[in-house]
Amino acid sequence: MNELENSITNVEEMKEVADILLKTGTMLMSAGANTGRVRTTVHRMADAFGYSIDLHISQRSIWLTMLNEHGASIFTIVRVTPSHIINFRTISGISKMSWSLVEERWTINQITDELKRLEQLPRFPRWLVLTLVGLAGAGFCSLADGTPIELAFTFVASFLGLYVRQEALKGGFNPYVSVYFSAFTASLIAGSASKLGLSDSQNHAYVTSVLFLIPGVPLINSFSDILDGNVQNGVTRGFVGFLISFSIALGILTSALIYQF
């Protein structure tokens, strides 16, 4: 009887651990970590708890199987990944947490509290993000040999472009459609520089105003996933990156049609 009770509490604890592991994994995945990082972190945490696990990680969900000492499965659970919103502060926090678990022997409750804290961390204030992204747009224009006037136009274009994207996402538009709106707005504003005679025939401002939208995280993660052997996720991410680029191209071509560039 005692043995049976033991095994029941054991399974209960296992479920609790599995739940935390999956929570960590899905948070990492949606924050923009590459698949290798999710796998390493979750395995590191499972080892620290003294369990062996198997993982299947995809773009939209993570599957976890708890194994007994003979490597046979005890149970499998699935958790859906929340929508992907890049947040490097979460990645950094979870990385630190996983090492605290290994080195300082954190308890399940401590981990739960830390995950909750990380989820509630504020993002940067909106005006700061908009300003820095505007400066980034000006930076891209400068890298393409833009003049100071063109830089100013790109700053405004990127600033308002990102504003439109944020508003579109808030309004519940599809992410790709939001990128299209954003690229269209930005290139429409920056393109006016050439129409006003403030830009030469090269249209630097017009072309570089949409570069703040480039899908850097999906594209770079795509390659690191493929190099790691997570080919399926790598291809998925690569295709997402391609679709975002395509939306940017559509946006910029729409304003080209209006301006007759």
Place this chain on the structure above:
Amino acid sequence: MSWILIILYKSIWGGLAALGFAALFNVPVRSFFHIFLFGGIGVFIKFTLLHFNFNIALSSLAGAVAIGFLSIPAAHYKHTPPLIFYIPAVIPMIPGILAYRMILGLITLTGNPKSATYGATLSETINYGLKVVFILISLSVGVVIPMLLLRKESVKDIKVPFTRK
């Protein structure tokens, strides 16, 4: 010597571009300065090599590898994973103008194939497209090359000289 001043000026803007993406990706505040620095260094290396007539993909690769290597000690020093430094820092090197010209070329190619300029547009578009593809591969592979060479699962296992424990 004026070319180096122009490149330095561009590097500062490159660093600012990296910083914009850092804000977009919500990085920890303590990594801001390093991202600015690495973004600038990547752009500096790329444009310096371009000045000496190196291939554009090769120049981008050199910049990306440098960023990848610098991210490892920075990760130790700031206690944050290296990808938080290298992803925003390589983005300023993404070839936006070339990509735009490629797409414009592709759109033009949907037009009349018997027009006089069709052949020239075709070869230009292929040229731009190949450059874009090779630069993108160079950038994304370049930043992970250091980790591949050092053959460790986590930066914590890499011994970095001159950092505090």
